[in-house]
Amino acid sequence: MVSLKRLRSGNIVPKETMQITMINPEQVMDTPFEHSHLLAKLREMIICARLYNDINETQSILMSVGKFDLDDEELYKQVKEDYDLVRETIKTEGFGALTGAMGVYVQPRTKGPGHGSISRAFYARLIFIKKILEI
Helix, strand or coil: CEEEEECCCCCEEECCCEEEEECCHHHHHHCCHHHCHHHHHHHHCEEEEEECCCCCCCCCEEEEEEECCCCCHHHHHHHHHHHHHHHHHHHHHCHHHCCCCCCCCEEEEECCCCCCCCCEEEEECHHHHHHHHCC
């Protein structure tokens, strides 16, 4: 589920990034993208997008349903490059060197608010969500 928000301009955009799957550093180091857990999750995932109304969730309007179209060659290539960057960074610099600044469509970052957390997950960036939902 992805929350969307309406801007003052009236445009609807993703409210936040979306977690795809946790990062297991050993598994990522040992697994090429074509056999990765990330790719398997993306192939199976369906995204339901709802319009965020208020903090009390007084209503929830389903706005869009999408699937990661990895048949799109450009999209597949970029997600693979993002994964390969994470994989290479873990191999050469270690798991702790991963940052949320990495990746174009998929970023590795701490799960939750951070503040000392060492677990990391792959997240779909806003640009990736917008592309998938065609908004």
